[in-house]
Amino acid sequence: MTTFMVMVVMAAIPAAGYAVGPRYDIVELPTIGVAPNLPRSINNHGVIVGELSLPSGRQGYVFEAGQLRELDRLPNKSDSVAYDVNDLGQIVGSSGDRAVIWEPGQPARALFDTVPPAEAIAINDQGVVTGREDNAFVFTPPSTLRRIGTLGGSYSVASDINNLGEVVGVTRDSSQSDRAFTWNTAQGFRNIGTADIYSSANAVNDRSQVAGVSTGGSEQAFVWEAATGMRNLGRPLWAGGVPTGINNRGVIVGSSLGGTFIWQRGWEMQDLNALLPEGSNWDLVTANAINDAGQIVGTAFNDAGNLVAYLMTPQSLIPEPEVIAHTDFAEPSPGARTFTPSAAQRELGFATTVIDNGGQLPMAGVANNTAIPPSQHFVVQSVNSTTTFADVDLTSWQSVRVSLIMNVKLATYEAGDFIRAFVTDGTNTIDLVNLEGANTANDPLERRSNHLFITYSADIPDEWTHARLVVATSSSAAAGAERFEIDNVVFGGIAIPEPSTSSLALISVAFVGIARVACRGRDGWHGWLNPPVPCPEQALHSRKPWSHHSRTSLD
Structure with missing residues (x-):
């Protein structure tokens, strides 16, 4: 009996090539009645937290697996707000004048008792929380509270914390000027601001890249790294830009008076509205957070002209630009x-x-x-x-x-x-x-x-x-x-990926040690398999096989 093996290896060539930046699908997030919905954070599992504006007050919520669930409030408190959620599903925010945490399956719990009002703003995957009371604090479970102080001025506010325990925010220095800062337990405060009117560090990723804003008559977005310092990102055409989130790929989203933007090194700053599906009538107002999958949450006017919360999801994951x-x-x-x-x-x-x-x-x-x-x-x-x-x-x-x-x-x-x-x-x-x-x-x-x-x-x-x-x-x-x-x-x-056997759509057929390849050459088809495929040299004719202007054809 004659036996043979057929092996087919083809490159994954998309039906439509890459545009400059991914296209996004957009969906409206639910609410309760007609209550305005303000999403504030999204984790890497797509869990979203934020707040609803109800007649009874601000109401924290979590949106997970297609369902919106209200978060409970502390006893005798009239409101709640959810600011952040980590990848373990732990949610932090405030209820009344207390910083709170919602553990999965557990009711709201105050992080600590404090005289001044407090808010828990961000939580990392180790459960370390940062936020503010009079000044910025860091809370390490189960019960260690550290008030990190200022750079010599009257206040500090923490905005974010990464999985390295690095905190970012804004503090006043001894001249009472507002300065963007980073802080960690080993080095304490580091002033990363400039001699301008105001600067604030708003978000930090696990690569220690910090996104923030400086002002000097107009808002100017920046990204900061220890090795290179502060880089001016420019600003959108319509108005100054304020970064609100940065993921671990270094992609930054933000908002301005006239719209929303996305920034990624290589492609630089782009209008998020321009990346919505063609024919979309949505008008993005804010972009509040982005996760490592590139999903973005914020607020927008939908097709009907109503102000709603949204979730944007890239239609496909594409390689990072260089x-x-x-x-x-x-x-x-x-x-x-x-x-x-x-x-x-x-x-x-x-x-x-x-x-x-x-x-x-x-x-x-x-x-x-x-x-x-x-x-x-x-x-x-x-x-x-x-x-x-x-x-x-x-x-x-x-x-x-x-x-x-x-x-x-x-x-x-x-x-x-x-x-x-x-x-x-x-x-x-x-x-x-x-x-x-x-x-x-x-x-x-x-x-x-x-x-x-x-x-x-x-x-x-x-x-x-x-x-x-x-x-x-x-x-x-x-x-x-x-x-x-x-x-x-x-x-x-x-x-453009280097050509390889897997990217040339070869079909190899082995007959007891004898292999033949079927392909189409310049002088016609060779081999006997049906359907035939292009020969390697033929497939290499397309300079940019994954582009949106030209791509290799397999037919």
């Missing part, structure tokens, strides 16, 4: 108009041509940034200029996005003044931003001025094999020093 090329203008020397990186340097090179038109205080080049946080950036003031960045090879990348952050300084911009940033492959161009002056109080340039750094970006077609960024400016400078500040230029995308 930084392909970037510059924060940290490596060039101050004043540099041209930069060619050495072998040891990592930032993107650039070259600038300048025409001095006799304007006030003309300059073009790398300069110190006094905004938030302090750093070097590229400045163009009262001159005509073109800055061309080095060419970026994209042959190994897909779903590529290029972005920068830019501050248009307050000035009077006349007709003929402009700034344009665009990306080109030498034949085609795509604008990131194109603003012109008109000598009116509401022209496009003046509308963007005095709002600190705004994020501008463009998605690059997957057919492009290379791209370069160009920034062009013109300034008549007849009415003062017209100034553009540019920072954080980033090309980011998803690396």
